[in-house]
Amino acid sequence: MSANIEQAGFFEAEQDSVPGSAARPLAVRMRPRDLSEIIGQDHIVGEDCLLPRLIQADNFGSVIFYGPPGCGKTSMAEVIAAETQSKFVRINAVLSNVAEVRDILRMARYEPDKRTILFIDEIHRFNKSQQDLLLPDVEAGNIRLIGATTHNPGFYVNPPLLSRSHLFRLEPVDVESVAVVLERALGDSDRGLGSHRCTADAEVFRAISEFSGGDLRRALNAMETLVLSQPLGSHIDAAAVEVFARERQIRYDRDEDEHYDHASAMIKSIRGSDPDAALYWTFKMLQGGEDPRYIARRLTILASEDIGLANSHALIVATAAFDACEKVGMPECEYNLAHAVLFLATSPKSNSVTRAMHAVKKSLRDEPVQSVPLWLRDAHTKTNQALGHGKGYRYSHDYPSGISGQECMLDPQQFYVPGDAGAESAVAQRLESLKKLKAQIKQREASESD
Numbered sequence: 062m063s064a065n066i067e068q069a070g071f072f073e074a075e076q077d078s079v080p081g082s083a084a085r086p087l088a089v090r091m092r093p094r095d096l097s098e099i100i101g102q103d104h105i106v107g108e109d110c111l112l113p114r115l116i117q118a119d120n121f122g123s124v125i126f127y128g129p130p131g132c133g134k135t136s137m138a139e140v141i142a143a144e145t146q147s148k149f150v151r152i153n154a155v156l157s158n159v160a161e162v163r164d165i166l167r168m169a170r171y172e173p174d175k176r177t178i179l180f181i182d183e184i185h186r187f188n189k190s191q192q193d194l195l196l197p198d199v200e201a202g203n204i205r206l207i208g209a210t211t212h213n214p215g216f217y218v219n220p221p222l223l224s225r226s227h228l229f230r231l232e233p234v235d236v237e238s239v240a241v242v243l244e245r246a247l248g249d250s251d252r253g254l255g256s257h258r259c260t261a262d263a264e265v266f267r268a269i270s271e272f273s274g275g276d277l278r279r280a281l282n283a284m285e286t287l288v289l290s291q292p293l294g295s296h297i298d299a300a301a302v303e304v305f306a307r308e309r310q311i312r313y314d315r316d317e318d319e320h321y322d323h324a325s326a327m328i329k330s331i332r333g334s335d336p337d338a339a340l341y342w343t344f345k346m347l348q349g350g351e352d353p354r355y356i357a358r359r360l361t362i363l364a365s366e367d368i369g370l371a372n373s374h375a376l377i378v379a380t381a382a383f384d385a386c387e388k389v390g391m392p393e394c395e396y397n398l399a400h401a402v403l404f405l406a407t408s409p410k411s412n413s414v415t416r417a418m419h420a421v422k423k424s425l426r427d428e429p430v431q432s433v434p435l436w437l438r439d440a441h442t443k444t445n446q447a448l449g450h451g452k453g454y455r456y457s458h459d460y461p462s463g464i465s466g467q468e469c470m471l472d473p474q475q476f477y478v479p480g481d482a483g484a485e486s487a488v489a490q491r492l493e494s495l496k497k498l499k500a501q502i503k504q505r506e507a508s509e510s511d
Contacts, residue, residue, distance in 0.1 A: 086281075086282065086285065087246060087253065087254065087281045087282065087284065087285040088131075088277070088278040088281040088282055088285075090252040090253065091242065091245075091246050091249070091252055091253060091281060092135075092136045092139065093133070093136050093139075093140055094140070094143065095140055095143065095144060096113055096116065096140055096144065098140075099133060099136065099137065099140060100133075100234065100238045100241065100242060101132070101133070101232070101234035101235055101238035101239070101277070102132070102133060102137075102231055102232065102234075104232070105137075105229050105231065106137075111227075112124075112227075112229060115227075116141055116144050116145060117144075119145045119176075121141075121205065121227065122199075122202075122205060122225065122226065122227065123199050123205055123206035123207070123208075123222075123225055123226040123227070124141075124205075124206070124207045124208070124226060124227045124228075124229065125184070125206075125207075125208040125209075125210065125214055125218065125223070125226045125227070125228050125229070126138070126207065126208070126209045126210070126229050126231055127210055127211075127212075127213070127214050127228060127229070127230050127231065128211065128230060128231030128232065128233075129211060129231075129233050129275060129276065129319075130211060130276050130278065130279075131233075131234070131273070131275070131276030131277045131278035131279055131280075132231040132232065132233055132234055132275065132276070132277065133231060133234070133277065134182075134209035134210075134231060135180070135182060135209060137231070138151075138178070138180045138207045138209065139180075141178065141207065142178045142180075145176065145178075146176075147175070147176040147177065147178045147205070148172070148175040148176065148177045148178065149178050149180065150165055150169075150177060150178065150179050150180065151180045151182070152165070152179070152180070152181055152182070153181075153182045153183060154181055154182065154183045154184050154185070154186035154187045154191075155183055155186050157181075159190075159191060159194060162191065162194055162195070163194070165177075165179060165204075166179075166194075166195075166198045166203065166204065169198065169203045169204045170198070170203050173203065176205065177203070177204045177205070178204070178205045178206075178207055179195075179204045179205070179206050179207070180207045180208075180209070181206065181207070181208050181209070182209050183209065183210060183211075184208035184209065184210050184217075184218065185210040185211075185212040185214075185217035185218065189219055192218065192219045192222050193219065193221075193222075195222060196219075196221055196222060196225075199222065199225055199226075200225065206222075206226065208226070214228060232275070233274065233275020233276070234275050234276075234277045235275070236267065236270040236271055237270075238277075239266075239269070239270035239273060239275075239277055239280045240263075240266040240267050240269075240270045242277060242280070242281070243266045243269060243270065243280060243281070243284050244261075244263075244266050246281060246284060247259060247260075247261060247284065247288070254284070254285065254288045257288050257289075257291075257293055257294075258293055258294040259288050259291060259293075259294065259295050259296070259297060260295075260296045260297070261296070261297040261298075262296075262297070262298055262299060264298075264299045265287075265297050265298065265299060265301070265302055268299060268302045269283050269284055269287075269302060287301055287302070319349075320346075320351070323342050323345060323346050323349075323351075324346070324355075324356075324359055326338070326342040327339055327342040327343050327346070327356070327359070327402075328359060328363055328367075330342060330406065331360075331363060331367070331402065331405050331406045332363070332367045332410065334406055334407065334410065335406060336402070336403050336406035336407055339402050339403075339405075339406045340399060340402055340403065340406075343356060343398060343399070343402050344395075344399075347391075347395060347398070353386045353390075353391055353394050353395070353398060354383065354386045354387065356386075356398055357379070357382050357383035357385075357386045357398065357401070358383065360379040360382060360383070360398075360401050360402065360405060361376070361379040361380055361382075361383055363379070363405060364376040364378070364379040364380075364405060365414050366412065366414065366415050367410055367411075367412055367415070368405060368408050368409070368410055368411060369411045369412065369413055369414035369415070369485070370411060370413060370414065370479065370480075370483075370484060370485040370488050371408065371409040371410060371411035371413075371480060371482040371483035371484060371485045372408040372409055372483050372484055373484065374404075374408075375404065375405055375408050378400070378401050378404045378405070379401050379405065381397070381401075382394075382397045382398055382400065382401035385397035386398070408483065409482035409483030409484075409485075410482060411479075411480035411482050411483070411485050412480075413477060413478060413479055413480045413485065416477075416478065417476045417477035417478070420476040420477075421476040424474060424476070431470060431471050431472055432471065434468070434469070434470070434471050435449050435450060435451075435452060435453070436451060436452060436453040436454040436455075436467070437451075437454065437469060438450035438451060439451070440452075440454075454467070455467045462495075462498060464495060464498050464499060464502070465502070466498075466499045466502030466503055466506070479492060
């Protein structure tokens with residue numbers, strides 16, 4: 062366990078003076094040493110933000126940092142420990158176990174004056190019982206927990222632990238900020254690559270930043286590889302970066318938040334009739350390894366939810382795309398998915414199916430449930446006929462326009478309200494004419510009964 066314990070302040074500046082420290086990855090050497098060096102997270106550490114005030118006052122409890130890889134979660138934890146002069150204990154939830162955690166907690170109880178910060182990387186990997194083990198000491202203030210996770214804490218962190226922690230979401234580092242760090246690293250002789258005396262065009266920093274996808278660690282690793290692959294004093298131009306661009310891998314976690322976020326972006330782009338954005342999010346998912354059948358299923362749902370009767374062909378196209386994904390597979394079924402996405406995105410939109418469905422479900426939930434009228438009940442058996450089932454039923458085809466005027470509910474209600482987009486405008490006109498025809502039939506029957 063002692064290998065995991067680092068006193069606050071034993072960070073980059075001191076580590077760089079340790080023999081052999083130059084062999085450590087550039088991303089480790091360039092980690093921030095104080096809050097002023099943290100970049101790309103101004104919504105958390107900017108002026109008048111909560112976290113800097115808590116750190117300055119050394120008056121914070123437990124914290125959970127949630128964000129994508131390479132956004133600075135570990136660096137933030139190290140900076141907090143250094144600025145508050147706390148004892149810093151780092152463990153990884155993948156490698157740690159209950160026995161190690163118990164030892165750390167026991168030591169923290171014996172050394173309350175050292176204000177132990179326990180940093181758990183990938184805290185989502187701890188199961189419920191392991192997380193519960195932390196609760197008493199977090200509650201008592203024996204440790205201040207800092208958890209880091211790339212997964213949604215709402216799904217993976219126990220509610221009691223989550224409720225006792227400040228949750229901060231870190232964003233992918235923006236392109237401009239990554240470029241600033243890369244330029245700084247190239248010229249830094251103490252912690253960076255300055256001893257190699259290499260230079261680079263501004264376009265190089267930006268190109269690396271763009272393909273790193275907001276992952277600062279990945280960008281620094283790429284910069285380091287580029288420099289180490291060149292002779293001392295070389296000039297790095299955009300052509301050298303093309304090698305990395307060819308090997309680019311789309312970062313996409315198909316099992317967690319990015320899976321749902323990208324699907325949501327695709328659906329909302331189609332709903333918003335933006336074919337370009339819809340196609341972009343669809344193919345980012347596909348290139349990230351998403352199952353094409355999942356995308357096809359979502360398109361099939363959307364065809365009825367957001368297009369419906371405005372263009373009923375949408376459902377046919379979506380189900381055909383799903384069938385193609387099953388029968389053809391990747392990569393050829395990409396054509397079918399692109400076809401479906403573009404068709405749905407450019408179709409007229411109507412959510413009348415969705416509204417009608419929700420309205421009828423609300424009626425069934427909140428109002429008295431209606432019985433089937435006698436004239437609509439099945440009359441195939443003598444028993445049913447003796448009970449009056451089917452008596453008085455009017456066969457619609459025996460009447461002009463196929464409308465008998467007979468009600469099909471004991472207490473008629475309207476759930477479906479047609480929209481005016483696409484083919485549904487014709488549906489609205491037909492329903493209006495049928496409504497008038499039924500009213501005329503009822504008026505005629507009333508006059509005849511008088």
